[in-house]
Amino acid sequence: MLHLINDRACAPGSLKVTYSALKFFYGTTCPRDWQVLEKVRVPKQKSLPTVLTIGEVHRLIKATRLHHNAALLWTLYSLALRLEEGLNLHISDIDSRRMTVHIHRGKGAKDRLLPLPVSTLEVLRSYWKQHRNGCLIFPSSGRNRKIAAKATSTMAVSTIQGCVKRAAKAIGVHKPVSPHSLRHSMATHLFEAGASQCWIQRFLGHSNLQTMLVYLHLTDDANVDGREQLNHVADRASTDKLFQRFIGRARE
Numbered sequence: 001m002l003h004l005i006n007d008r009a010c011a012p013g014s015l016k017v018t019y020s021a022l023k024f025f026y027g028t029t030c031p032r033d034w035q036v037l038e039k040v041r042v043p044k045q046k047s048l049p050t051v052l053t054i055g056e057v058h059r060l061i062k063a064t065r066l067h068h069n070a071a072l073l074w075t076l077y078s079l080a081l082r083l084e085e086g087l088n089l090h091i092s093d094i095d096s097r098r099m100t101v102h103i104h105r106g107k108g109a110k111d112r113l114l115p116l117p118v119s120t121l122e123v124l125r126s127y128w129k130q131h132r133n134g135c136l137i138f139p140s141s142g143r144n145r146k147i148a149a150k151a152t153s154t155m156a157v158s159t160i161q162g163c164v165k166r167a168a169k170a171i172g173v174h175k176p177v178s179p180h181s182l183r184h185s186m187a188t189h190l191f192e193a194g195a196s197q198c199w200i201q202r203f204l205g206h207s208n209l210q211t212m213l214v215y216l217h218l219t220d221d222a223n224v225d226g227r228e229q230l231n232h233v234a235d236r237a238s239t240d241k242l243f244q245r246f247i248g249r250a251r252e
Contacts, residue, residue, distance in 0.1 A: 001040065016042045049184040050175045054233065057185055058242060060177075063167040067246045071127035072138050072160055074242070077182040078120040078234040080190075080204055083161075086179075087154040089137040091128070096121055103205070112205045115227045119239035126246060189233045195226030203230075 004010040004018060019042055026032045052060065057077055064070040076086045085103055093102045099116045124137060131148035133139040139151035160179055168177040175181075183204070190200050203226060 012043050050177055050181045051188045052173070052175075052177065052181060052185045054185075054189055056171070056173055057182065058238060059171045060164070060167045060173070061242050063170045064163060066163075067127055067130055068138065068141060068155065069160060069163045070243065070246065071123050072155065073164070073179070073182065074123050074239065075120060075137075076179055077186050078117050078230075079114055080183045080186040082183060083157060083179040087138055087157070087160075090135055091133075091137060092135075094121070094124065094137075110205060110207070112202070114203060115230055117231050117234035117236075119231075119234045119236040122236070123239060123243060126243060186233065190226050190229055193226075193229035193233055195229045199226040 001015065001018065001022075004015055010018075019037075019040055022034075023037055026034050026037065061070050061073050061077075064073060072086055075081065075089070076083065079086070079101060081103070088104075089101070090104075093104065094116065095102070096116075099118075099121070101114045101116045103112050103114060128137060131139060131141065133149055133151060136151065136154060138155050139148045140153045140155055141148040141151070164177055164179050164181075168175075187200055187204055190203070191197075195203075
């Protein structure tokens with residue numbers, strides 16, 4: 001623990017994970033009385049999440065060269081998904097008649113039903129025509145990008161993480177940006193557009209309203225339903241411009 005604090009300068013979140021692992025191992029797996037573990041206290045992390053403006057989100061996606069990366073980034077943003085939730089989307093999760101998305105594999109194994117913006121449906125359809133996998137929306141394409149149609153695994157997490165960092169650097173964004181920043185950004189943009197705390201809480205899948213308070217430090221509160229605001233933020237015309245360079249390939 002001292003090595004992580006003094007030499008590695010790890011963040012409180014990383015220290016907490018390590019402490020929990022040590023406590024579980026010596027308390028349950030291989031019981032041993034380490035009194036020092038009872039005295040260790042990890043400081044709480046109070047940093048605010050990184051949030052991009054709508055313009056920065058659009059520029060980030062425009063700077064993404066590959067269709068599958070751009071489509072996934074837009075999906076993560078417009079549905080405020082965690083990276084694993086976006087990667088594990090199945091075709092059967094999309095209901096275009098009701099304009100909803102069923103998240104089956106959310107954090108804590110909790111399901112939730114999300115409104116589907118028109119722009120996101122069009123992006124997903126356009127990208128699916130590139131691979132036509134029978135199950136996955138974001139299948140692994142392999143190095144030659146020819147195995148996507150029959151792939152049974154999703155795109156790699158490291159692929160999209162690296163893509164976001166490269167795109168952020170390319171557009172001159174010096175904030176610590178990650179795929180999760182898109183989720184924070186959409187939550188903030190919905191607050192700014194007028195959606196209520198309770199609606200955004202359900203949209204994000206937070207079980208505790210206390211978790212939402214961080215966004216109050218980033219924007220003003222509001223008090224209306226968020227479906228209309230979601231479609232406004234995920235603007236269709238802007239999306240057409242972002243994905244114009246991929247449309248021709250989808251029609252081929």
